[in-house]
Amino acid sequence: MYQAIVSPQEDKFIAVRAGQQAAMQLPSAFYAELADLTDSDGVVPDWFGDAARQAWGIELADLPIRDVLMVRAPSVLPVTYSRASWEINKGCNFSCEHCYLEQRPFAGLPLPEKLRLLDMLRDMGVIWFEITGGEPLIDQDFVPAYQRAYAAGMMMEILTNGSRLYRDELLQTFVVNPPHKITVSMYGASPETADALTQTRGAFKSAYRGMVAAAGVGLPVEVTLIITKHNVEELGEMRAIVRDLGLPFKEYGSISPTYTGKGTTLATQVPGLIGKSEVFQGCPAGHTSFHVDPNGFATMCKVGRDNPISLIAESPQGLMRLPAIADAQMLRTGGCSGCKLSATCRVCRPMARVYQEAKAPLNHYCQHGMKEEP
Template identity: 40%
Template sequence: MRHELIIAPFLQDHWILRPGSSAGLKIPAHRYLELRDAAAHDTMPAWLPDVVRRRWGIDVGDRRPRDILLVRGPSPYGHGRASYEVNNGCNWACPHCVYGDKVHEGLAWEPRERLLHLLRDAGIVWIELGGGECTIDTHFPETYALAYDLGMMVEIQTNGSTLHRPAMLDLLTSRRPYRVTLSVYGATAETFDGFTQRRGAFDKFMRGLVAAHEAGLPLSLSVIITRENAHETDAMRALAHRYASRVREYAHMSPTFAGGAEPLAQQAPEYLQNRTPFTGCDAGHTSLNVNPFGMASVCKVSRDHPIPLLKEGLAGLARLGALADRALQRQNACASCALQKKCTTCMPLVKLYRRAESPLDRYCQHA
């Protein structure tokens, strides 16, 4: 029987989490210890059924704790979130993609299995599986299932093209993700297929979106506004709000992670809005990114000096914090800039824009 609740330390706190729900319940440390003992001795704490009923509307009063609770142990490594690029290959060819040449390659199952256990032991509770298009990876079903079974709250980033398949729906409804995020590239087949450079892409997207919605999966939709689809912006917004309560918009295209300028040509200038100042982030300290070969980096953008997790093990993660601090330090002309406190772009992203020889107005207020 699969767990109904995850009891997990998360950074300095302790939480009760429910797979398939983004809502959690923070509990004091002594309650965490009580639940850990309850699972070990199969005795239900008197307070738990009422708390769970009020938070999620489920009844666990007559259930055995060992059947419904998965208790995560504490980790000394201090990480709580990770993004894992399962495979950078993709079945679409969107010109704004930050991955550039999307080569279909990644880890075989045995090293991938070891990698997921390492992430669990590092303290990762929230994990994002992406790519590329992660769902077309040969080992995606096992990867997703193991991350779930290890007690991680799983999000998948997908183009939706496989979500209508019965096997995929069975996987995601029997082991529910806390979020499924899809991108909207157009409101008509002509625009959507043209942008993805794949005939039939819109039909597959809509079939997947409708199937996931009907299955009650927690959907999040990203409306991607570019020069090729900006004329359908209102229609894309309407489509997104029809199927998801969580909708975000993105118009600022970034260079590829290798510093390629190709995505910048997709900018729709009239939709570029002022962004909020960058005031720092937890990247490298409590969160990290892992590429398809098990190389850990500060984040998706800051990939310098990656750490080979499968070779060094968790001890290698001790270097990430210092790497992050160095990566975020303002460099060259940015170091003496009077507008630093109002800057909206982190230094690793600035370096990508510079490498791509981007126009200054795409990332710098001095433009």
């Protein structure tokens, strides 16, 4: 099991360690030295050992480099990306009222094609990799797919409802192959509230059990408190539960329409949290990152899904079209054309289009519909 990853990232060379925020940027000559030492079965040089001790508090100097470092080779493909997200499956064991997926069919690629897809991502240079769903941990191929991506030297983030985290097979997989982060969504502080919002009996009990189990073995878990009108009165209790587990958390209250343009989810939005997001500062989606759906179709992101490209049929070369597809989706069209408030807009263009298609009230996403604060 490697302790850190050394990899090209776009035009840089970096060293990172799962679960740690600290990272290193390496001169090209230092990266080349580590690559040569890997090829010759050398040991970790003192300079890297000193840096690892300072950044991560671990001792690596003079250890066999193949035992402790994953030194990734540069991509030889004509298209490279450093980040990707993947819906391994849209199926879910919860049925949340606010979910952005209008339909959640339990379907996706067979395991051999999943593994082929992951090999393509590796060959393109993907190092930051997010697995989501649906609920990814209910996919029958999650463990072998996760292990394949980990073996490729990817910094793994898992987005989950936590309901399966207590299972021994998953805990053991994550302990042996540490993820960078597991992000667990929390929907209430009581069975009554969480089970009602997720429309799933036992949702609170299983998710809480999963968080306790993950915290107990020291996994890098961060909790996202999903705030809706159904659970906002329990927000203080939700915070207390997570603090008692010793886990970091963040809060999320921006409920969107479904990504196919249905506005039924907006009924769960807390009115006081509308329009509280930060000013949109641009996005490299489609240029340095992309998203893949359960059937292997790549798009600029989870929201902007125009003109999907089949990686299975076209291989990575198909992504040479993606930057232009992404740029087209970022143009201000329709009601946003010529807007004089664009410099302070809080919503990216693909998301704004989703709101427009859902015929959402302007105050959910547009400054023209927001009342002046006192």
